[in-house]
Amino acid sequence: MFGYKNNVLRIDLNTKQILQEPLNMAWAKQYIGAKGLGIKYLYEELKPGTDPLSPQNKLIFMTAPLTGTVVPNSGKLAIISRSPATGTILDCSIGGHIALEIKYAGYDAIILEGALDEPSYIYIEDDHIEFISAKDLWGRGSHETETLLLKKHGRACKVMSIGPAGENLLGMSCINSDYYRQAGRGGIGAVMGSKKIKAIVVKGSGSVKVADMPKALFRIHEILRQSTVTEDNLWAYTDGTAMLVDMCQAGGILPTNNFQDGNFDGYQLINSEKMIEARYGKKGCGSCALGCGNFTKIGDAMVEGPEYETLAVGGSNCGIGDLKAIVKFNQLCDDLGMDTISAGATISWAMEMTEKGIKDFGIRFGDVDGYLQMPEKMARKIGVGAELALGVKELSKQYGGVDFAMQVKGLEFPGYEPRGSWAMGLAYATADRGACHMRAYPVADEVYTSSVDPYTSEGKAKLVYDAQVYNGVKFSAVICDFWALDLDTLAELLTIVTGEDFTASDMETIGERVIHIARLFNQREGFTKKDDTLPNRLFNEVLKTGAAAGKKLPKEDFEKMLHEYYALMGWQPNGTISQEKIAQLKL
């Protein structure tokens, strides 16, 4: 098939042996690329029960057939491993330009196995692969690391790196690229840190062959006008995700003080109007037609973002109504290589524990100074930061506060309060990597458009199922989340690029297959129905104020949604996948 390089770079870090092998095209036809194909590789290659931070775990960087082509918004790279935060499958998506460069260097995927003895970085220039000591980079922030590597190897290179959080094996560490882009969740940076890889520098001189280039150019110009750069999608360019602050506040789902409420009085201090006042510049990823990157600068604080998740979980959820402080927090987390969602959620949990007198972590809601000291303390495991580095699941096991430890399977909640968006609760409970907003996003229907009632379990299983199938194939093709293209268009683009005939129906089958291979991975690692659940706060406590005041998510409604979701998936009532389903999907 066109679009692929039919080449995988496999590096055994124990022996520094470098192999190039053909991509498994049978799997590529079934899973396309990126998320789906990466998970398939890991599922087939990883021994069950592998410690995520052991040399035996693998780190897979997977592109897709659309990567590096003229298809817009296709510049995302999937990074796949077993998560040190959750023990589940972990696939993260990172923007910037690194995915394109890997393809231009001649690879569909890079697979790292084993571990080095000494900190190093890997330099890849087409067929030339080199291990270079990173002793002088170890301990440095991601931003400085990227600057030093670009200075040494030239600005034509693209860099992925980890910060101190990844080196210190935090379950909330990420991998950075283009300074401000992150593969953010589940501790993917710690897997790279456990392998003593500080960075990967890539420079490619090749290109990607497309099956029908004239048609590609013609149709893509049409699609850009009709479906991409349109009223539906340009919000990402003009306002960015910060616009969601007002929308979630209006819906009563803006997390406030560790999800004690969904209504933040200071929301107008951290919304998109404030962000636009402080806008410093714009940026887009490779191949992007939308350009959602918004630089914000307030005094000495500057970052690309903050995105909604940071404004919510690292802002209102910590009682912080100070945009400059959130920009600084975001800047610190990015440089330290730490996920702002899990970091913010852990700090907010510690604030509630302190205020309730259960355990004094020395930090309270709205304490800007304490809040800004935490990222460094956590990433470098200094003082109380060494404890907070564990994340809320482990901390609540030690100190209590389990009922308000806002996590699923060990992954902390993103910025949407499920008591005001019941399907979002189901989406968190069933997402493959724990509480995640990127697998299904029903808040758009329940809260923004109000096309469905947010406070009912009726029809919610189907809403989440459809979105998960859609995202399963979209993140495998790979197309950015911000382009809401339909499956007919996705199938057409894949047909034009690969030369294979794809239909919308094929897209649905592939999406379903991707969900199932991820579920099979988790099932093999011992995850069951008991893990598809939510913190008790959501079942037992009502929201106090705001548009969703008086609402909780009744346990029986949650169980009903979960039961219906399993039935739609064709899973057994205990959430396991039957052999018939495995055979039907040719897993």
Next chain:
Amino acid sequence: MKIQITLKGPLKKYDKDVAMQRRDWPAGTVVKDIVTAMNLPGQFISMVTVNGVKATMEDQLQEGDKIAVFPYVSGG
């Protein structure tokens, strides 16, 4: 009565008429009246808030209200 109108995202391009912000709206004006007067494309509106609270097209407005109109969004 005076109403403060904020258009979000790509809807901003419909905010060409400064006079609209200075306009005196008659008593009894509802959200839909403003959407119609500004020629806002209904198919691109996902949410309207009045003073930060989610509103419907039929909600009646009061002197000094702040109305915000949001486009559809995907992802997060």
